Amino acid sequence: MEKVNLVFGTVYGSAQFVAETLTDKIAELDFTANLLQPADLTGYVPSEDELLIVVTSTTGQGDLPDDIAQWFSELKSVAPYLPKLQYSIIGLGDSSYETFCGAAKQFDELLSELGAKKLTETLEIDACETMEPETEAIQWIPAWHAAVQSLAS
């Protein structure tokens, strides 16, 4: 059974709730879904034969939430080469900021610098458009699942 690791960065809890919801829904699809807590991230290097989903909100002016910022810096400085890693990113943000989903964009850039491959286009969830980001995330799952299946074929 294929394993999916989910990490989240949040200030107010929405991205965590989205990540928890996705973990449950993805587990129903017969994946082993593993939700990492911020405390689990120290020293964590994503396994290249497992899938990675990063769910992060943006704070400040395009900044990463504190609970994921340290891991981001660590990955950047250790710079593991991860050419076989397949990742997806879900950003929570607010389009009234010029730095819309800036944290998600930073993650995308970093993972691509590390050689990892983006499995799906980043899903950017706009707080101006929805009060229920988890609903958009659930609707995104079929596209993600199809992309995973196309890897195998």
Ligand SMILES: Cc1cc2nc3c(=O)[nH]c(=O)nc-3n(C[C@H](O)[C@H](O)[C@H](O)COP(=O)(O)O)c2cc1C
């Ligand atoms: C102080 C503050 C700064 C924010 N800065 C940004 C930003 O730069 N870009 C953006 O897209 N959203 C920004 N947001 C919006 C949040 O990312 C958005 O509300 C998100 O849904 C919060 O998710 P969370 O509960 O997981 O932290 C900001 C929100 C606050 C309160």
